[in-house]
Amino acid sequence: MSMCVGVLVGFFGTVLFFIIRLFIIVTTGSKCRPGAKGPVTVLAVAGSGGHTTEILRLMESLSPSYRPRHYVIADTDKMSEEKICTFETSKEHTDSDSQFTIHRIPRSREVHQSWSSSTVSTLNAIRYSVPLVFSLRPDMVLCNGPGTCVPLCVAGLLLGILGVKKVLIVYVESICRVETLSLTGKILYPISDYFFVQWSALRDKYPKSIFLGRIV
């Protein structure tokens, strides 16, 4: 009996610890200034097609202080790797110590995939994302909507919860979303540190969001 109580107390204690840590991590992100200490390690999540084009436009705008740059793509995506390599090699002419890597993880959700099978494949994607994010230890995760973002952001959050490192979550909602957030946007809105939208109607609906006009 007393062991049961012990296990329960331990369990709820752990849950409580996680919730408190989660709260602290999510609310103190704006005080985190990795750029003051040196280069900012970026993990950029490239989705497929339009998402990749948009994320590369954003990466192009960042100064050489954002390095190294790690890209994550879904393993079913053939096009993105080529786009990233073309982009990074063209960048190298202007920036001699450019460093980048590309990593693949299983896709967490294909378009039109059902909810139940999405859950299974998302859990599978988390299994790959956690070790990847733990070994790269980025200062920030930059993402813009493909389903692959969610497991990587969750892994980043876990680094913070465990007190290893605060990973800033920077989300840029796709220019396609004018009045409603994407599913990924809805999931990441509460846990992201900087959440950008590109249309004023979304800014009005989501007070935490940042609106700087169209940025891609």
Added chain:
Amino acid sequence: MKTVFVTVGTTSFDELIGSITSSAAVQALKSRGYDRLVLQVGRGSVLPGPEVCPHITLEAFRFKDSIAEDIKGADLVISHAGAGSCLEALGAGKPLLVVINDKLMNNHQLELARQLHMDSHLLYCTCSTLTDTLRTMDLSALLPFLPGQPKNFANFLDKALGVQ
């Protein structure tokens, strides 16, 4: 030659292909000075041959790796409401007429086309109003679509993250 390029993206939109190759629509195009029609029909059920519209130069294909050249060579782009196609045409500085598929009314893709229409960057119609729109449209009323400013994002992030 004044060229119209019609694109349906990765899906199919038979109704649009049917409407634009109808004799009324072709007549409207001719009266506006267009004499060449290029169709990208995607997975559509028909790939129209030149005999479909004897009064206009007609070319049709299903898919290409890139439609950038076709957009560049066009004087008017007629597109489905897909965000990618709309942004590509506007980015190339082409006058754009978006034809809504009313069978997909709640598709979120329509959000962007609707907003860009409200901001006067493109014209907007359905298949049933296509011919009328071609007859009466005023392309000079369209406003140029300026590219987004990723630099604003970078500056914001530099400040927020304390990057020197």
